[in-house]
Protein backbone atom coordinates (compact mmCIF):
# COMPACT_ATOMS: atom_id res chain seq x y z
CA UNK A 1 0.00 0.00 0.00
CA UNK A 2 1.10 3.55 -0.75
CA UNK A 3 -0.12 6.60 1.18
CA UNK A 4 -0.71 10.27 0.44
CA UNK A 5 -2.07 12.94 2.81
CA UNK A 6 -4.18 15.90 1.79
CA UNK A 7 -6.49 18.49 3.31
CA UNK A 8 -8.95 17.95 0.46
CA UNK A 9 -11.65 15.32 0.73
CA UNK A 10 -13.32 13.22 -1.95
CA UNK A 11 -10.29 12.62 -4.14
CA UNK A 12 -10.58 9.56 -6.39
CA UNK A 13 -7.46 10.06 -8.41
CA UNK A 14 -4.32 11.83 -7.16
CA UNK A 15 -3.05 14.35 -9.69
CA UNK A 16 0.62 15.20 -10.31
CA UNK A 17 1.63 18.56 -8.82
CA UNK A 18 4.74 20.59 -9.43
CA UNK A 19 6.98 20.47 -6.38
CA UNK A 20 10.45 21.89 -5.91
CA UNK A 21 11.89 19.29 -8.29
CA UNK A 22 10.21 21.14 -11.15
CA UNK A 23 8.43 18.06 -12.61
CA UNK A 24 4.73 17.43 -11.91
CA UNK A 25 4.55 14.34 -9.70
CA UNK A 26 2.31 12.54 -7.24
CA UNK A 27 4.22 11.87 -4.01
CA UNK A 28 3.38 8.75 -2.02
CA UNK A 29 5.00 6.87 0.82
CA UNK A 30 5.11 3.20 1.68
CA UNK A 31 4.66 4.17 5.34
CA UNK A 32 1.43 5.71 6.56
CA UNK A 33 3.24 7.53 9.39
CA UNK A 34 5.55 9.32 6.97
CA UNK A 35 2.72 11.22 5.27
CA UNK A 36 1.25 12.66 8.48
CA UNK A 37 3.56 15.71 8.27
CA UNK A 38 1.82 16.68 5.01
CA UNK A 39 -1.57 17.06 6.69
CA UNK A 40 -0.75 20.73 7.24
CA UNK A 41 1.60 23.32 5.78
CA UNK A 42 2.98 25.75 8.38
CA UNK A 43 3.39 28.62 5.90
CA UNK A 44 -0.10 28.27 4.46
CA UNK A 45 -1.74 27.92 7.89
CA UNK A 46 0.03 30.94 9.31
CA UNK A 47 -0.87 33.07 6.27
CA UNK A 48 -4.51 31.99 6.53
CA UNK A 49 -4.68 32.73 10.25
CA UNK A 50 -3.15 36.17 9.84
CA UNK A 51 -5.23 37.12 6.79
CA UNK A 52 -2.27 37.21 4.41
CA UNK A 53 -3.35 36.44 0.85
CA UNK A 54 -1.25 33.90 -0.96
CA UNK A 55 -1.14 33.76 -4.70
CA UNK A 56 1.14 31.50 -6.67
CA UNK A 57 2.85 28.36 -5.48
CA UNK A 58 3.87 28.17 -1.83
CA UNK A 59 7.50 27.98 -0.88
CA UNK A 60 8.29 24.54 0.49
CA UNK A 61 8.62 24.27 4.26
CA UNK A 62 9.71 20.81 5.29
CA UNK A 63 11.32 20.76 8.72
CA UNK A 64 11.89 17.04 8.83
CA UNK A 65 14.50 14.48 7.92
CA UNK A 66 15.20 10.83 8.47
CA UNK A 67 17.28 9.24 11.18
CA UNK A 68 19.80 6.57 10.30
CA UNK A 69 17.25 3.84 11.06
CA UNK A 70 14.89 5.34 8.47
CA UNK A 71 12.47 6.87 10.99
CA UNK A 72 11.09 10.29 10.14
CA UNK A 73 12.19 13.08 12.50
CA UNK A 74 10.10 16.24 12.64
CA UNK A 75 12.09 19.21 13.93
CA UNK A 76 10.80 22.31 15.67
CA UNK A 77 12.65 25.41 14.50
CA UNK A 78 10.61 27.62 16.84
CA UNK A 79 8.83 26.92 20.13
CA UNK A 80 5.55 25.02 19.77
CA UNK A 81 6.02 24.51 16.02
CA UNK A 82 4.26 21.12 15.92
CA UNK A 83 1.24 22.35 17.82
CA UNK A 84 1.04 25.61 15.87
CA UNK A 85 1.17 23.74 12.57
CA UNK A 86 -1.05 20.72 13.20
CA UNK A 87 -3.47 21.42 16.05
CA UNK A 88 -7.13 21.42 14.97
CA UNK A 89 -6.26 20.59 11.36
CA UNK A 90 -8.27 17.81 9.78
CA UNK A 91 -7.34 15.94 6.62
CA UNK A 92 -7.40 12.70 4.72
CA UNK A 93 -4.95 9.88 4.19
CA UNK A 94 -5.46 8.28 0.83
CA UNK A 95 -4.28 4.80 0.04
CA UNK A 96 -3.32 3.43 -3.37
CA UNK A 97 -2.66 -0.23 -4.01
CA UNK A 98 -0.65 0.35 -7.12
CA UNK A 99 1.53 2.99 -8.73
CA UNK A 100 1.51 2.29 -12.46
CA UNK A 101 4.61 4.15 -13.61
CA UNK A 102 6.92 5.07 -10.75
CA UNK A 103 8.68 8.36 -11.58
CA UNK A 104 11.78 10.04 -10.48
CA UNK A 105 13.62 8.96 -7.32
CA UNK A 106 13.54 11.73 -4.72
CA UNK A 107 16.07 10.02 -2.49
CA UNK A 108 13.56 10.32 0.39
CA UNK A 109 13.33 6.89 2.12
CA UNK A 110 10.17 4.96 1.32
CA UNK A 111 8.89 7.60 -1.11
CA UNK A 112 7.49 6.70 -4.50
CA UNK A 113 6.56 9.24 -7.16
CA UNK A 114 4.37 8.99 -10.20
CA UNK A 115 4.21 11.21 -13.26
CA UNK A 116 0.76 9.78 -14.02
CA UNK A 117 -2.40 10.22 -11.92
CA UNK A 118 -2.73 7.52 -9.23
CA UNK A 119 -6.05 5.72 -8.48
CA UNK A 120 -7.16 5.97 -4.86
CA UNK A 121 -8.30 2.68 -3.26
CA UNK A 122 -8.93 3.83 0.33
CA UNK A 123 -9.55 7.02 2.26
CA UNK A 124 -9.16 7.63 5.98
CA UNK A 125 -10.47 10.78 7.67
CA UNK A 126 -8.09 12.30 10.24
CA UNK A 127 -9.96 14.66 12.58
CA UNK A 128 -6.88 16.17 14.24
CA UNK A 129 -3.44 16.04 12.65
CA UNK A 130 -1.68 16.89 15.93
CA UNK A 131 -3.30 13.96 17.76
CA UNK A 132 -2.32 11.66 14.91
CA UNK A 133 1.33 12.81 14.97
CA UNK A 134 1.57 12.50 18.76
CA UNK A 135 0.16 9.00 18.69
CA UNK A 136 2.64 8.00 15.95
CA UNK A 137 5.37 9.47 18.17
CA UNK A 138 4.15 7.44 21.20
CA UNK A 139 4.24 4.30 19.09
CA UNK A 140 7.84 5.07 18.06
CA UNK A 141 6.92 5.37 14.38
CA UNK A 142 8.13 8.96 14.07
CA UNK A 143 10.28 11.24 16.24
CA UNK A 144 9.68 14.87 17.12
CA UNK A 145 12.66 16.97 18.11
CA UNK A 146 11.21 19.79 20.20
CA UNK A 147 12.64 23.30 20.11
CA UNK A 148 13.51 23.02 23.81
CA UNK A 149 15.73 20.01 23.02
CA UNK A 150 17.76 21.90 20.42
CA UNK A 151 21.41 22.44 21.37
CA UNK A 152 23.10 25.83 21.08
CA UNK A 153 24.72 24.56 17.87
CA UNK A 154 21.31 23.58 16.46
CA UNK A 155 19.91 27.01 17.33
CA UNK A 156 22.85 28.72 15.67
CA UNK A 157 22.15 26.62 12.56
CA UNK A 158 18.45 27.58 12.72
CA UNK A 159 19.34 31.29 12.99
CA UNK A 160 21.73 31.16 10.06
CA UNK A 161 19.41 29.08 7.92
CA UNK A 162 16.33 31.20 8.55
CA UNK A 163 18.24 34.38 7.80
CA UNK A 164 19.47 32.83 4.57
CA UNK A 165 15.95 31.73 3.69
CA UNK A 166 14.70 35.25 4.38
CA UNK A 167 17.37 36.87 2.23
CA UNK A 168 16.59 34.44 -0.58
CA UNK A 169 12.79 34.83 -0.44
CA UNK A 170 12.41 38.25 -2.08
CA UNK A 171 10.00 36.70 -4.60
CA UNK A 172 7.94 34.82 -2.01
CA UNK A 173 6.10 37.40 0.13
CA UNK A 174 4.05 34.68 1.84
CA UNK A 175 7.20 32.88 2.95
CA UNK A 176 8.70 36.13 4.21
CA UNK A 177 5.48 36.85 6.09
CA UNK A 178 5.75 33.46 7.79
CA UNK A 179 9.45 33.84 8.58
CA UNK A 180 8.84 37.32 10.02
CA UNK A 181 6.07 35.89 12.21
CA UNK A 182 8.11 32.97 13.53
CA UNK A 183 11.55 34.59 13.60
CA UNK A 184 10.89 38.32 14.14
CA UNK A 185 14.59 39.13 14.29
CA UNK A 186 15.04 38.42 10.54
CA UNK A 187 13.66 41.83 9.66
CA UNK A 188 15.71 43.93 11.98
CA UNK A 189 13.97 43.83 15.34
CA UNK A 190 16.72 41.94 17.04
CA UNK A 191 15.66 39.26 19.48
CA UNK A 192 17.93 37.22 21.76
CA UNK A 193 21.15 36.81 19.81
CA UNK A 194 19.45 36.85 16.42
CA UNK A 195 21.26 38.19 13.39
CA UNK A 196 19.20 40.38 11.08
CA UNK A 197 19.41 40.90 7.37
CA UNK A 198 20.26 44.53 8.04
CA UNK A 199 23.00 43.35 10.42
CA UNK A 200 24.42 41.21 7.64
CA UNK A 201 24.36 44.13 5.22
CA UNK A 202 25.86 46.45 7.83
CA UNK A 203 28.57 43.95 8.79
CA UNK A 204 29.69 43.47 5.20
CA UNK A 205 32.70 45.53 4.18
CA UNK A 206 35.13 44.84 1.38
CA UNK A 207 37.95 42.62 2.61
CA UNK A 208 41.07 42.26 0.46
CA UNK A 209 43.41 40.26 2.73
CA UNK A 210 42.56 36.68 3.71
CA UNK A 211 43.81 34.01 6.12
CA UNK A 212 44.82 30.50 5.07
CA UNK A 213 41.74 28.94 6.67
CA UNK A 214 39.97 26.60 4.28
CA UNK A 215 36.25 27.00 3.70
CA UNK A 216 34.52 23.87 5.09
CA UNK A 217 32.68 21.49 2.83
CA UNK A 218 29.17 22.26 4.19
CA UNK A 219 29.62 25.95 3.40
CA UNK A 220 30.93 25.14 -0.08
CA UNK A 221 27.85 23.03 -0.72
CA UNK A 222 25.47 25.73 0.54
CA UNK A 223 27.12 28.32 -1.68
CA UNK A 224 27.22 26.00 -4.69
CA UNK A 225 23.49 25.32 -4.30
CA UNK A 226 22.86 29.07 -4.19
CA UNK A 227 24.99 29.50 -7.32
CA UNK A 228 22.88 26.92 -9.19
CA UNK A 229 19.72 28.72 -8.16
CA UNK A 230 21.14 32.10 -9.22
CA UNK A 231 22.15 30.68 -12.60
CA UNK A 232 18.69 29.28 -13.15
CA UNK A 233 16.86 32.43 -12.11
CA UNK A 234 19.25 34.90 -13.70
CA UNK A 235 20.18 32.92 -16.83
CA UNK A 236 23.85 33.21 -15.93
CA UNK A 237 26.85 30.93 -15.68
CA UNK A 238 28.31 31.87 -12.31
CA UNK A 239 30.86 29.51 -10.75
CA UNK A 240 33.07 29.41 -7.68
CA UNK A 241 36.77 28.60 -7.86
CA UNK A 242 37.92 27.04 -4.61
CA UNK A 243 41.60 26.77 -3.59
CA UNK A 244 42.83 28.49 -6.73
CA UNK A 245 45.09 31.46 -5.98
CA UNK A 246 45.81 32.17 -9.65
CA UNK A 247 42.78 34.39 -10.15
CA UNK A 248 44.27 37.02 -7.87
CA UNK A 249 47.90 36.28 -8.62
CA UNK A 250 48.92 39.31 -10.65
CA UNK A 251 50.66 42.62 -10.22
CA UNK A 252 47.38 44.46 -10.58
CA UNK A 253 45.78 42.42 -7.80
CA UNK A 254 48.82 43.10 -5.64
CA UNK A 255 48.69 46.85 -6.30
CA UNK A 256 45.00 46.66 -5.51
CA UNK A 257 45.99 45.38 -2.05
CA UNK A 258 44.57 41.89 -2.54
CA UNK A 259 46.46 39.35 -0.41
CA UNK A 260 46.11 35.59 -0.15
CA UNK A 261 42.87 35.26 -2.12
CA UNK A 262 42.37 31.56 -2.86
CA UNK A 263 38.64 31.43 -3.61
CA UNK A 264 36.57 33.61 -5.86
CA UNK A 265 33.21 33.81 -7.57
CA UNK A 266 33.30 34.16 -11.36
CA UNK A 267 30.36 36.18 -12.69
CA UNK A 268 29.93 35.03 -16.27
CA UNK A 269 27.38 34.06 -18.87
CA UNK A 270 26.03 34.92 -22.30
CA UNK A 271 26.27 38.66 -22.68
CA UNK A 272 22.76 39.61 -23.59
CA UNK A 273 20.29 42.25 -22.42
CA UNK A 274 20.94 43.40 -18.89
CA UNK A 275 23.85 41.00 -18.30
CA UNK A 276 25.88 43.36 -16.05
CA UNK A 277 22.83 44.24 -13.99
CA UNK A 278 21.92 40.58 -13.47
CA UNK A 279 25.51 39.78 -12.46
CA UNK A 280 25.30 42.58 -9.88
CA UNK A 281 21.96 41.39 -8.53
CA UNK A 282 22.81 37.70 -8.19
CA UNK A 283 26.45 38.36 -7.23
CA UNK A 284 25.31 40.44 -4.26
CA UNK A 285 22.79 37.80 -3.25
CA UNK A 286 25.76 35.40 -2.99
CA UNK A 287 27.86 38.03 -1.17
CA UNK A 288 25.24 38.42 1.56
CA UNK A 289 24.80 34.68 1.85
CA UNK A 290 28.60 34.30 2.21
CA UNK A 291 28.62 37.05 4.85
CA UNK A 292 25.83 35.33 6.80
CA UNK A 293 27.93 32.14 6.72
CA UNK A 294 30.88 33.93 8.33
CA UNK A 295 32.89 34.58 5.16
CA UNK A 296 34.19 37.87 3.75
CA UNK A 297 34.16 39.15 0.20
CA UNK A 298 35.31 41.90 -2.14
CA UNK A 299 33.97 42.70 -5.59
CA UNK A 300 36.71 43.17 -8.20
CA UNK A 301 36.17 44.62 -11.65
CA UNK A 302 39.77 45.52 -12.28
CA UNK A 303 42.34 44.36 -9.78
CA UNK A 304 42.55 40.63 -10.46
CA UNK A 305 44.18 38.34 -13.01
CA UNK A 306 41.71 38.77 -15.86
CA UNK A 307 43.75 36.73 -18.32
CA UNK A 308 43.72 33.64 -16.04
CA UNK A 309 40.05 33.96 -15.17
CA UNK A 310 39.06 34.34 -18.82
CA UNK A 311 40.65 30.96 -19.55
CA UNK A 312 37.96 29.42 -17.33
CA UNK A 313 35.05 30.68 -19.44
CA UNK A 314 32.95 28.45 -21.64
CA UNK A 315 33.05 29.26 -25.37
CA UNK A 316 30.85 32.21 -26.32
CA UNK A 317 30.53 33.42 -22.72
CA UNK A 318 31.63 36.73 -21.28
CA UNK A 319 33.14 37.71 -17.97
CA UNK A 320 31.49 40.47 -15.97
CA UNK A 321 33.86 40.47 -12.99
CA UNK A 322 34.84 38.39 -9.94
CA UNK A 323 34.29 38.46 -6.18
CA UNK A 324 37.06 37.44 -3.75
CA UNK A 325 35.85 35.04 -1.07
CA UNK A 326 37.27 33.56 2.13
CA UNK A 327 38.02 34.18 5.81
CA UNK A 328 39.25 37.75 6.06
CA UNK A 329 42.35 38.75 8.00
CA UNK A 330 39.96 41.44 9.31
CA UNK A 331 36.27 42.24 8.91
CA UNK A 332 37.05 45.38 6.83
CA UNK A 333 35.93 48.88 7.74
CA UNK A 334 32.82 50.98 7.28
CA UNK A 335 33.17 53.81 4.75
CA UNK A 336 31.57 57.17 4.75
CA UNK A 337 28.73 57.27 2.31
CA UNK A 338 25.71 59.15 1.07
CA UNK A 339 22.53 59.79 3.05
CA UNK A 340 18.88 59.04 2.26
CA UNK A 341 18.40 62.64 1.03
CA UNK A 342 21.42 62.33 -1.30
CA UNK A 343 19.94 59.41 -3.21
CA UNK A 344 16.23 60.10 -3.05
CA UNK A 345 13.85 63.05 -2.95
CA UNK A 346 10.75 61.31 -1.61
CA UNK A 347 9.08 63.18 1.25
CA UNK A 348 7.03 61.16 3.77
CA UNK A 349 8.25 57.89 2.27
CA UNK A 350 6.42 54.72 3.40
CA UNK A 351 8.37 52.63 5.91
CA UNK A 352 9.16 49.85 3.40
CA UNK A 353 10.63 52.37 0.94
CA UNK A 354 12.83 53.96 3.61
CA UNK A 355 13.98 50.48 4.71
CA UNK A 356 14.87 49.64 1.13
CA UNK A 357 16.82 52.85 0.48
CA UNK A 358 18.68 52.53 3.76
CA UNK A 359 19.66 48.98 2.83
CA UNK A 360 20.73 50.23 -0.63
CA UNK A 361 23.05 52.72 1.07
CA UNK A 362 24.86 49.76 2.68
CA UNK A 363 25.52 48.15 -0.72
CA UNK A 364 29.02 48.06 -2.18
CA UNK A 365 29.54 50.12 -5.34
CA UNK A 366 32.63 50.51 -7.53
CA UNK A 367 35.05 53.00 -5.89
CA UNK A 368 32.22 53.66 -3.43
CA UNK A 369 30.63 55.97 -6.01
CA UNK A 370 26.96 55.30 -5.03
CA UNK A 371 25.73 56.80 -8.32
CA UNK A 372 22.13 55.72 -8.00
CA UNK A 373 18.87 57.44 -7.35
CA UNK A 374 15.50 56.23 -6.06
CA UNK A 375 12.08 57.70 -6.69
CA UNK A 376 8.54 56.62 -5.93
CA UNK A 377 5.97 56.64 -8.73
CA UNK A 378 2.62 55.89 -7.16
CA UNK A 379 3.27 52.63 -5.32
CA UNK A 380 6.26 51.73 -7.44
CA UNK A 381 9.91 52.20 -6.47
CA UNK A 382 12.07 53.27 -9.42
CA UNK A 383 15.85 53.02 -9.51
CA UNK A 384 18.13 54.93 -11.90
CA UNK A 385 21.82 55.66 -12.29
CA UNK A 386 22.88 59.21 -11.61
CA UNK A 387 25.82 60.83 -13.39
CA UNK A 388 28.70 59.03 -15.06
CA UNK A 389 30.99 56.44 -13.59
CA UNK A 390 32.41 52.97 -13.94
CA UNK A 391 30.50 49.65 -13.61
CA UNK A 392 27.22 51.54 -13.17
CA UNK A 393 24.99 48.71 -14.36
CA UNK A 394 26.58 46.16 -12.03
CA UNK A 395 26.29 48.65 -9.17
CA UNK A 396 22.63 49.09 -10.03
CA UNK A 397 22.01 45.33 -9.83
CA UNK A 398 23.73 45.19 -6.42
CA UNK A 399 21.70 48.13 -5.12
CA UNK A 400 18.47 46.67 -6.51
CA UNK A 401 19.09 43.47 -4.58
CA UNK A 402 19.68 45.31 -1.30
CA UNK A 403 16.54 47.38 -1.79
CA UNK A 404 14.33 44.40 -2.65
CA UNK A 405 15.69 42.04 -0.01
CA UNK A 406 15.17 44.63 2.73
CA UNK A 407 11.86 46.14 1.62
CA UNK A 408 10.12 43.15 0.07
CA UNK A 409 9.19 45.45 -2.85
CA UNK A 410 10.48 45.49 -6.39
CA UNK A 411 12.70 48.36 -7.57
CA UNK A 412 12.10 48.91 -11.28
CA UNK A 413 15.29 49.87 -13.10
CA UNK A 414 14.92 52.62 -15.72
Ligand SMILES: Cc1cc2nc3c(=O)[nH]c(=O)nc-3n(C[C@H](O)[C@H](O)[C@H](O)COP(=O)(O)O)c2cc1C
Nearest residue numbers: 205206299300301302303364365366367368391394
Ligand atom coordinates in the same frame (compact mmCIF):
# COMPACT_ATOMS: atom_id res chain seq x y z
C1 LIG B 1 31.09 46.67 -9.22
C2 LIG B 1 32.24 46.79 -8.25
C3 LIG B 1 33.55 46.69 -8.69
C4 LIG B 1 34.62 46.78 -7.79
N1 LIG B 1 35.90 46.63 -8.23
C5 LIG B 1 36.94 46.67 -7.35
C6 LIG B 1 38.28 46.44 -7.78
O1 LIG B 1 38.56 46.21 -8.96
N2 LIG B 1 39.25 46.46 -6.86
C7 LIG B 1 39.02 46.70 -5.54
O2 LIG B 1 39.95 46.71 -4.74
N3 LIG B 1 37.74 46.93 -5.09
C8 LIG B 1 36.70 46.91 -5.96
N4 LIG B 1 35.41 47.10 -5.52
C9 LIG B 1 35.14 47.32 -4.08
C10 LIG B 1 34.74 48.77 -3.81
O3 LIG B 1 35.85 49.60 -3.87
C11 LIG B 1 34.04 48.82 -2.44
O4 LIG B 1 32.89 48.04 -2.49
C12 LIG B 1 33.64 50.25 -2.09
O5 LIG B 1 34.80 51.03 -1.88
C13 LIG B 1 32.76 50.30 -0.84
O6 LIG B 1 33.39 49.71 0.25
P1 LIG B 1 32.70 48.52 1.05
O7 LIG B 1 32.49 47.42 0.08
O8 LIG B 1 33.67 48.16 2.13
O9 LIG B 1 31.39 49.04 1.59
C14 LIG B 1 34.35 47.02 -6.42
C15 LIG B 1 33.03 47.11 -5.98
C16 LIG B 1 31.98 46.99 -6.89
C17 LIG B 1 30.58 47.05 -6.37
